[in-house]
Amino acid sequence: MRMMEKVYGVIGSPIAHSMSPEMHNDLFSFYQMNARYHAFHVKPENLADAIKGFRAIGISGFNVTIPHKIEIIDLLDEVCEIAANIGAVNTVVNEDGKLVGYNTDGLGFVTSLRKKVDHLENSRVLIIGAGGAARGIYITLAAEGVKNIDITNRTHEKAEELISTCKFSAVSNSLSIEQAEKDLANYDIIVNTTSIGMHPEIDAIPINLTYLSPNAVVSDIIYNPLKTKLLREAEQKRATIDNGVGMFVYQGALAFEKWTGIFPDTTRMEAIVMKKLGGTIC
Ligand code: ATR
Numbered sequence: 001m002r003m004m005e006k007v008y009g010v011i012g013s014p015i016a017h018s019m020s021p022e023m024h025n026d027l028f029s030f031y032q033m034n035a036r037y038h039a040f041h042v043k044p045e046n047l048a049d050a051i052k053g054f055r056a057i058g059i060s061g062f063n064v065t066i067p068h069k070i071e072i073i074d075l076l077d078e079v080c081e082i083a084a085n086i087g088a089v090n091t092v093v094n095e096d097g098k099l100v101g102y103n104t105d106g107l108g109f110v111t112s113l114r115k116k117v118d119h120l121e122n123s124r125v126l127i128i129g130a131g132g133a134a135r136g137i138y139i140t141l142a143a144e145g146v147k148n149i150d151i152t153n154r155t156h157e158k159a160e161e162l163i164s165t166c167k168f169s170a171v172s173n174s175l176s177i178e179q180a181e182k183d184l185a186n187y188d189i190i191v192n193t194t195s196i197g198m199h200p201e202i203d204a205i206p207i208n209l210t211y212l213s214p215n216a217v218v219s220d221i222i223y224n225p226l227k228t229k230l231l232r233e234a235e236q237k238r239a240t241i242d243n244g245v246g247m248f249v250y251q252g253a254l255a256f257e258k259w260t261g262i263f264p265d266t267t268r269m270e271a272i273v274m275k276k277l278g279g280t281i282c
Pocket of ligand 1: 153
């Protein structure tokens with residue numbers, strides 16, 4: 001008897017432009033798996049019904065994107081420790097009928113970063129921003145044993161709050177942007193998690209790089225454009241740069257691994273994302 005095709009997907013609103021279906025369906029056919037990944041447009045008022053429907057059809061797993069990453073938590077049976085501390089879930093696995101939530105965004109970022117950094121644990125990190133994306137990255141870096149992680153954010157209180165809610169030990173200060181700019185030479189890794197520099201405001205930059213060390217890695221989670229003004233200036237200063245494609249690819253790879261047990265070929269995934277975005281990777 002032929003096995004039923006496994007169903008996977010992503011829920012969000014909007015969702016039409018998601019690159020995830022193409023990325024995961026390519027992997028399912030590459031690994032010859034009888035499975036299919038769909039994009040589902042789910043509005044906030046329909047989230048609970050959608051999850052009920054997923055339970056009824058026995059969905060194998062799904063990704064969760066904006067605006068559902070926080071609200072989904074109350075609708076799941078279990079949430080892993082890191083996702084609970086972040087307060088957001090982007091990957092759900094159906095584990096024998098139980099829907100279990102994980103967060104592969106932060107770990108996707110860190111896994112991608114490790115390709116460019118040798119001793120991440122001992123690196124001094126500066127995060128720009130204290131919103132949802134920063135939460136995932138800050139808490140995962142702390143959980144991975146990175147000792148020194150400072151945050152600079154327009155709204156100082158949000159950075160303070162993020163530092164105080166983290167359950168993993170890290171030494172952290174909340175700095176004004178001016179202070180962070182003055183102290184920039186102290187950091188090995190600088191991460192922009194804000195939308196400053198994203199299309200169409202491509203001439204905006206979140207921090208002045210005058211004192212950037214050429215040994216630093218500058219990472220921007222934005223991938224539209226592929227090279228933000230922050231990355232362009234960092235490159236001119238001979239620093240190593242990293243854009244948001246890696247984080248996107250690795251969050252998908254880690255989700256795929258949770259669903260199938262296979263850590264997939266990220267080169268294939270990257271090629272699909274780059275084809276969709278157009279341009280060359282940095
Ligand atoms: P996301 O989930 O993408 O992180 P978010 O939760 O809305 O989005 O957070 C956006 C982050 O970018 C915040 O840190 C925000 O600063 P505030 O906390 O002060 O709002 C920051 N940000 C966005 N636009 C900004 C701007 N023009 N100048 C400075 N910071 C900005």
